[in-house]
Amino acid sequence: MEHVRFKNRTWDIAADLRLPKDFDTTKKYPAIICAHPISSCKEQTSGAIYAERLTDQGYVTLAFDASHQGESGGEPRYLEDPPTRVEDFRCAVDYLVTLDYVDEDRIGALGVCGGGGYAANATMTEHRIKALVTVVAANYGRLMREGNLTPDAALGMLEAVGKQRTAEARGEEAVITTYIPNTQEEREAASITDVDITQAIDYYKTPRGANPNSPNKLRLSGLSAAVGWDAFHLAELLLTQPLQIIVGDVPGAFGSYRDGFELFDRARSEKKDLLVVKGASHYDLYDQPFAVDQAFEKITPFFKDNL
Template sequence: MGIIEERVVFKSHNVDVVGVLRKPDNKDGEKLPAIVSVHPVSGSKEQTAGLYAEKLAQEGFVTLAYDSSHQGESLADPEYVENPFYRVEDVRSAVDYLTTLDIVDNDRIGAIGICAGGGYATSATMSDRRIKALGTVVGVNFGRFSRESDVTPDAAIRDLEKIAELRTNEANGAKPFVTQYIPNSPEELKESGIEELDVKEAVDYYRTDRGISENSPNKWRYSGSAGLYTFDAFFPAEDLLTQPLQIVAGDVPGAFGSYRDAFDLFNRARSSEKDLHIVKGATHYDLYDQPEPVDEALSKLVPFYNKHL
């Protein structure tokens, strides 16, 4: 199926958000189902969110992948923040945009999110009834991860104290403190001595030719992170997540916790139609771009969206 790609801009809390809209070559002119594709923390529309968006467009869906507000091509002050409330509002704003398009059937809009994008898409789906079906691929509850990634006692409180100090400094004229999510290169990873699987594979994906993108610069304004520590991407799924749900994860666990979060979301979701599919032998990052795991994920996602959108 032929696909038409178009660079688009839409507003999210007064920020210009830049996305890639993919439309099947729709010669008959009928309205089509549409899917918002939400990228991971530190990611961009050119990476795994764009890959899934392209694959789904080839199956007949209008898709929209975008750089989250304050990041990538959607950079705005405050730059490089990872604010969960911005990220969730971006999903709702992407749905707003899709409803303005003549090609889209407004009653058949879904969402897909990868890694932390899966958590943000989940939160948005609970609060936006226009989203009729939700898919997650190695979805991560990034609030849970922020609170628990450092297991030393009171680590989250120390983080928040540091963030408070940074905010005070910046409010009084200091240059914003911009750090990085992961080592900036395989060489820097080797020097760090980090051996954890997800971190090693993150470097291989984000900081080599495999997945590197100029819109994913590995920059993080740490003072903008306070909201992560009180955020639960899956709250209150027990009450509000009633839409059909397809969860995909790999069975090789890593520090980011997507295997664990897949079961947590499945168990918590109120959805009467929900499915959890585990890709055997797949790591977190295998499901970003490796052909066989991605094809297996799509073998569940495409029929799911065809049924529910």
């Protein structure tokens, strides 16, 4: 594995480039861009699980930290900005096509959770990506709107964000909040029982998946960009590449189960498939062998056939 950097606008994107066993610089290899979930980083599921396994299968893989997050550059920090995260994919392709050993006609993408939603959106307008896999893809815009329970609650949040931006423009400090409670005790105190939130804490805040590049920090003044964004907008017109969608059948608050079906229905792709992993939750498909193994029963032949 090599730690590499490539540009998005004026800042560097930090990435882990994995090369297959018995790598030969004189050969041409298919390459797969691996995108991490919202609040995550390249060292977690996108890199350590999916990129690692794809590399074992003979692919060059590139797992990167989103702009404004992890080891990547971009100011301000802790920003979750959908258009910029989509641009990260285009810049990742720009980097891959400069590598002599990458076959530019055999570049794919795989995204997990929010990274899957971003990957779908990027693939619509980045047709150098020839095949797409989404794993428990979540539409961050939909989640931001419906996660507030009612449209009026979302409107109230936009009012609060506007006031915070005004305060920051006048010199006040930024407010940094969290994606999830930091402990199960915080979750219980807030009377949250949802399976996705419960398992998110288990993944991100314990040795199972914790990483310093995934600090559970979110900039409040940046939230408005996602509220009016739809990861699947124009999928029925522009998403034509082969598509493999993978979800678990244990639904939770993040909505990846329903988002998977929506993406399948909306995608224009003539070649598309949806796998529902029985008994798997959103976070089981991050790293649990029984779920990941079933996912790869589809992923392996899919990329073999389409890259």
